[in-house]
Amino acid sequence: MRTEAPPPGSEKNISYPEIPDQQLPNGLQVLVVPDDRLPQIFLTLVLPAGRVSNPDDNLALVSLAAEMVKNGTHSRSAQDISDFVDGRAIEYESEVLMEHSFLSMTFLVDQTEPAFELLADMVSNANFPDEELAKTKVRWKSHLIAQRSQPNFLANERTFKTFYPNHPYAKVSMTPEHLENTHREGVQETYRHHYGPGNAHLLMAGPLDEKRAMELGNRFLGGWAKGKTPSVSYPRPSDIEGRLVCLIHRPHSVQSQILVAGRTLPKGDPEAIALKVTNQVLGGGASARLFLNLREEKGYTYGAYSRLKSYRHDGLYMAGASVKTEVTRESVAEIFKELEGLGERLPEETELKRCQQELIGSLIRQMETPASIGVLELDRRIHELPTDFYKNFIPEVRGVTAEKVVEMARRFFNPDRSVVTVVADRERVEEELRGIGEPRVYDINGTPL
Amino acid sequence: LVWFQVQSAVDVDQVLQAADQELQRVQEEKIPAQEIEKAKNQIAFRFVERMAKVARIGELLAHYALFFDDPKRINQELDRYLAVTADDILQAAQKIFRPQNRTLIFVEPEGNGQ
Numbered sequence: 001m002r003t004e005a006p007p008p009g010s011e012k013n014i015s016y017p018e019i020p021d022q023q024l025p026n027g028l029q030v031l032v033v034p035d036d037r038l039p040q041i042f043l044t045l046v047l048p049a050g051r052v053s054n055p056d057d058n059l060a061l062v063s064l065a066a067e068m069v070k071n072g073t074h075s076r077s078a079q080d081i082s083d084f085v086d087g088r089a090i091e092y093e094s095e096v097l098m099e100h101s102f103l104s105m106t107f108l109v110d111q112t113e114p115a116f117e118l119l120a121d122m123v124s125n126a127n128f129p130d131e132e133l134a135k136t137k138v139r140w141k142s143h144l145i146a147q148r149s150q151p152n153f154l155a156n157e158r159t160f161k162t163f164y165p166n167h168p169y170a171k172v173s174m175t176p177e178h179l180e181n182t183h184r185e186g187v188q189e190t191y192r193h194h195y196g197p198g199n200a201h202l203l204m205a206g207p208l209d210e211k212r213a214m215e216l217g218n219r220f221l222g223g224w225a226k227g228k229t230p231s232v233s234y235p236r237p238s239d240i241e242g243r244l245v246c247l248i249h250r251p252h253s254v255q256s257q258i259l260v261a262g263r264t265l266p267k268g269d270p271e272a273i274a275l276k277v278t279n280q281v282l283g284g285g286a287s288a289r290l291f292l293n294l295r296e297e298k299g300y301t302y303g304a305y306s307r308l309k310s311y312r313h314d315g316l317y318m319a320g321a322s323v324k325t326e327v328t329r330e331s332v333a334e335i336f337k338e339l340e341g342l343g344e345r346l347p348e349e350t351e352l353k354r355c356q357q358e359l360i361g362s363l364i365r366q367m368e369t370p371a372s373i374g375v376l377e378l379d380r381r382i383h384e385l386p387t388d389f390y391k392n393f394i395p396e397v398r399g400v401t402a403e404k405v406v407e408m409a410r411r412f413f414n415p416d417r418s419v420v421t422v423v424a425d426r427e428r429v430e431e432e433l434r435g436i437g438e439p440r441v442y443d444i445n446g447t448p449l
Numbered sequence: 450l451v452w453f454q455v456q457s458a459v460d461v462d463q464v465l466q467a468a469d470q471e472l473q474r475v476q477e478e479k480i481p482a483q484e485i486e487k488a489k490n491q492i493a494f495r496f497v498e499r500m501a502k503v504a505r506i507g508e509l510l511a512h513y514a515l516f517f518d519d520p521k522r523i524n525q526e527l528d529r530y531l532a533v534t535a536d537d538i539l540q541a542a543q544k545i546f547r548p549q550n551r552t553l554i555f556v557e558p559e560g561n562g563q
Contacts, residue, residue, distance in 0.1 A: 089490035091494070366477060
């Protein structure tokens with residue numbers, strides 16, 4: 001049996017492609033990743049309409065708009081569209097993130113024109129039929145109920161609500177009441193307000209050159225009426241003081257979901273890469289400290305990780321694990337120990353090097369398809385990262401020193417300035433959690449108990 | 450493999466009857482050209498999608514090497530699918546969807562299914 005991991009392979013030199021900025025006369029920004037290895041095209045339209053763009057009293061609207069553009073236009077019923085995409089094998093997906101909506105299509109090259117035609121129809125002529133809205137609401141309601149039985153969803157939602165009271169970043173999920181109160185007019189209004197070519201980006205990746213791509217863009221989306229797509233503005237959220245402990249009472253839970261989180265850096269911060277390396281050492285994978293300690297050494301959990309989230313005005317690290325309830329307090333203590341330990345001693349050179357390799361390898365894997373390169377470039381553009389951000393990514397990751405890791409950990413991984421969320425049966429953990437801070441207790445619907 | 454997940458109030462025999470009718474139909478009637486084209490479009494889409502990542506290409510090569518002793522088959526497989534005709538489907542359906550050729554399995558919840 002193998003007891004040592006095999007050594008990593010030699011590193012390939014990769015070059016990150018140059019992708020010029022282009023624009024249609026109506027303001028739609030276009031980026032093209034030409035690649036003719038396969039007869040497949042990937043299109044993504046990104047609009048600056050995210051969860052944050054929802055009004056405070058209805059977090060369902062932006063998501064419903066993105067979902068429902070495929071459920072009927074002035075000239076096509078939902079059934080027509082579904083037959084159209086099924087018959088031609090056009091895959092359509094929509095996703096609404098914190099600050100953007102993504103509408104994506106993948107198809108074989110012989111379906112290029114029908115796909116563009118449909119996309120154009122969806123973004124300018126959607127008409128949100130009542131019966132389709134009713135069906136979507138029923139489907140989503142059962143999903144919302146299922147979601148509240150997931151401890152990781154509950155911990156995540158509570159974390160954002162605690163860090164961002166009275167700030168749009170707290171808008172994590174809609175409620176059944178939001179769906180209940182949504183009518184066709186509301187979705188239509190959201191669509192009219194947010195779907196326009198200004199501030200939007202279109203990615204085309206696959207076997208088309210720039211000339212052909214711009215020709216397609218102009219032909220199908222050139223007539224998309226110039227719309228003022230508002231970008232939502234909001235301030236950088238204010239800091240939290242000290243340590244806040246939240247306990248979500250999930251009766252009869254046999255496990256405790258633990259999430260320790262702290263403020264880090266917004267998207268595009270010059271120190272973002274140093275932070276990424278630091279997080280990789282803490283909990284970026286199965287050879288990182290959290291995993292080695294909480295799983296391999298202590299056997300508290302199947303896996304313990306930390307990840308980074310970043311947005312235009314702020315970022316968080318989130319370190320956590322799902323553990324046996326009887327070791328809840330011990331697990332929190334071990335997570336704290338790893339957070340603090342990283343700021344106290346320089347990481348070993350081999351450890352740092354391995355983490356850097358992992359990040360570099362994962363970027364290289366992300367560059368495997370034209371679609372995924374395009375998504376990196378989209379991300380860079382919508383967050384206004386420097387032009388050479390991904391180009392310089394590899395040397396910058398390599399340049400992060402052990403001293404820098406310690407400095408970053410000291411600044412950000414501080415358990416005394418954190419939000420600790422535990423999802424568990426209250427009866428079994430509340431008392432022992434008092435040792436780290438008086439818990440605010442909630443039920444699974446977010447109501448304080 | 451054809452499977453159904455039905456709500457506990459539904460009569461399973463009725464579901465089975467409906468399935469039998471459909472299986473009977475593909476043994477008797479040729480599939481319309483439009484439906485065949487749709488199926489081929491979807492198969493071509495999935496096939497090309499799998500060729501986009503090295504790991505998936507590796508899986509496919511291993512598959513053809515293991516089951517057919519012929520990894521090169523990866524280069525012809527899609528054409529074999531695209532060459533299928535309505536007659537081929539009819540023959541295959543008659544050969545495979547015979548009642549003597551099948552096993553039925555019912556998985557039922559205990560009690561009232563709660």
